[in-house]
Amino acid sequence: MTKCDKSHFYDADKYNGCPHCNKLESKSLDTPPAETADDFVYTVNQDAVSPASEPPSKNDGYMGSSAIDKTTGFFHQFNMDPVVGWLVCVKGFYFGQCFNLKAGRNFIGRSPNNDLALSQENSISRNKHAIVIYEPKNRVFTIQAGEGKGLVYVNKEHVVAHIEIKAYDRVELGDAEFIFIPFCGGNFSWDDIRLDI
Numbered sequence: 151m152t153k154c155d156k157s158h159f160y161d162a163d164k165y166n167g168c169p170h171c172n173k174l175e176s177k178s179l180d181t182p183p184a185e186t187a188d189d190f191v192y193t194v195n196q197d198a199v200s201p202a203s204e205p206p207s208k209n210d211g212y213m214g215s216s217a218i219d220k221t222t223g224f225f226h227q228f229n230m231d232p233v234v235g236w237l238v239c240v241k242g243f244y245f246g247q248c249f250n251l252k253a254g255r256n257f258i259g260r261s262p263n264n265d266l267a268l269s270q271e272n273s274i275s276r277n278k279h280a281i282v283i284y285e286p287k288n289r290v291f292t293i294q295a296g297e298g299k300g301l302v303y304v305n306k307e308h309v310v311a312h313i314e315i316k317a318y319d320r321v322e323l324g325d326a327e328f329i330f331i332p333f334c335g336g337n338f339s340w341d342d343i344r345l346d347i
Contacts (some may be wrong), residue, residue, distance in 0.1 A: 226296025234284045234334040235291060242326030243270040249328075251291075253340070256282040258323060259298060280323055282330075283312070285310040289335050291315045300324050 151159045154168035231252035238248045249266045258266040258280045266282075268274050275298020280305045294312035295302045302309040303322035315321070321328045334340065 170295060234286075234340070235264065235330065235332040237282070237321065237328040237330055238264045240320075240327050240329055242273075242324075244326070246269060248331075251282055251284060253284045253286045253334075256284075257280065257296065259296065268323075268326065271324060271326050273300070274298075275324075280309075280316070280321075284334065286334070286339060286341060290337055291330070291332055291335075293321065 152162040152168075153159055154171060156168070156171055158168050158170040160168050228283050233250045233254050235251040236248040237251065237258075239245050249268075252265070254264040257278045258264055258268065258274070259273065259278050260269050260274050260276045261267065262269065264278065275296065277298060278296030278300045279298040279300045281294050283294070284290075285292070285319065291314065292312045293302065293304060293309060293315050295309050300323065304313060304315060305320050306322075315330050317330065317332050319330045321330055
């Protein structure tokens with residue numbers, strides 16, 4: 151497995167570059183291989199994961215168990231934040247692009263230290279223009295204005311305090327506009343998934 155600059159893991163035998171970043175195509179000129187569950191190997195931390203020929207023991211760090219019995223989130227074992235939804239740009243510099251949302255707080259601004267860094271969108275505040283939150287216990291998405299001077303609108307309504315957002319709500323940040331697409335919610339949550347490893 152190879153790790154790209156954005157911390158995605160991919161099969162270097164099948165791809166010239168990270169297929170998640172959409173930078174390069176498959177090495178094969180034939181039909182590109184379909185991604186399957188086997189394409190995603192969950193051996194991110196080589197020190198914590200047993201070789202593939204040996205089944206993992208209960209003390210290998212899986213499912214919140216570790217040598218010092220420290221409780222850890224399941225997906226943190228794999229150094230990943232699974233996507234819970236997307237903001238898809240329908241107006242502005244990033245037209246047609248989508249931005250992954252993760253569980254918890256997603257800070258949006260121009261600065262690269264934001265979770266959704268929209269550096270080319272000059273009408274958006276540099277730091278924390280808005281915050282989109284996915285609360286996994288109740289499976290609810292909310293949005294609130296951030297610390298920047300810019301305003302936030304959902305379906306043309308000004309956001310003063312945090313409000314719940316639902317599928318296909320339109321989010322305006324400065325001159326840019328996004329459509330919110332949830333992945334997690336009432337029908338699915340990553341907590342429902344247990345990987346067979």
